[in-house]
Amino acid sequence: MSQLCPDVPGRPTGPVDVLLVAAVIMIDIDGRILLARRPEGKSMAGLWEFPGGKVEKGETPERALIRELNEELNIDVTEACLAPFVFASHTYEDFHLMMPMFLCRRWDGILTPREGQTLKWVKIQDLGTYPMPPADAPLLAMIRDFL
Numbered sequence: 419m420s421q422l423c424p425d426v427p428g429r430p431t432g433p434v435d436v437l438l439v440a441a442v443i444m445i446d447i448d449g450r451i452l453l454a455r456r457p458e459g460k461s462m463a464g465l466w467e468f469p470g471g472k473v474e475k476g477e478t479p480e481r482a483l484i485r486e487l488n489e490e491l492n493i494d495v496t497e498a499c500l501a502p503f504v505f506a507s508h509t510y511e512d513f514h515l516m517m518p519m520f521l522c523r524r525w526d527g528i529l530t531p532r533e534g535q536t537l538k539w540v541k542i543q544d545l546g547t548y549p550m551p552p553a554d555a556p557l558l559a560m561i562r563d564f565l
């Protein structure tokens with residue numbers, strides 16, 4: 419067995435439920451990134467995340483994201499403005515999260531938090547100072563290195 423890439427301790431070996439979530443790294447004209455603080459009452463309340471949500475049956479990740487951004491932030495995004503970037507793949511206690519992340523620099527409408535979230539534009543170098551869900555941690559280096 420390779421010692422370079424040892425198994426991650428605690429990883430389940432049996433069947434798991436894979437949850438597909440589409441999320442977005444929105445970038446404003448100053449190069450800042452939008453984070454949303456999950457409201458009380460939701461799982462992982464208080465943590466800062468990238469906007470997005472679950473992909474429903476019959477949806478592509480892109481269409482799910484277009485719907486979620488309208489529902490959560492009241493903005494309109496077109497598929498052409500969503501560029502595939504990185505993904506998160508992380509085992510939580512009761513499901514495995516598969517989360518494709520898209521980049522988006524253009525949208526229509528005025529950002530409005532419609533689901534009780536707090537929104538914040540954050541400089542890339544400050545991203546690490548916001549507590550985020552564990553799945554998001556490996557994304558930060560990618561964002562810093564490639565944006």
Ligand SMILES: Nc1nc2c([nH]c(=O)n2[C@@H]2O[C@H](COP(=O)(O)OP(=O)(O)OP(=O)(O)O)[C@@H](O)[C@H]2O)c(=O)[nH]1
Nearest residue numbers: 439441461462467468469470471472515551552553554
């Ligand atoms: N949107 C989003 N979800 C994330 C991130 N990181 C992460 O672990 N998740 C997890 O992905 C799961 C689904 O996200 P969500 O709660 O936004 O889904 P949703 O918008 O469809 O919400 P709903 O089920 O309340 O309608 C949650 O367990 C959430 O904690 C992230 O950066 N952005």
Ligand SMILES: [Mg+2]
Nearest residue numbers: 469470471472
């Ligand atoms: Mg959501």
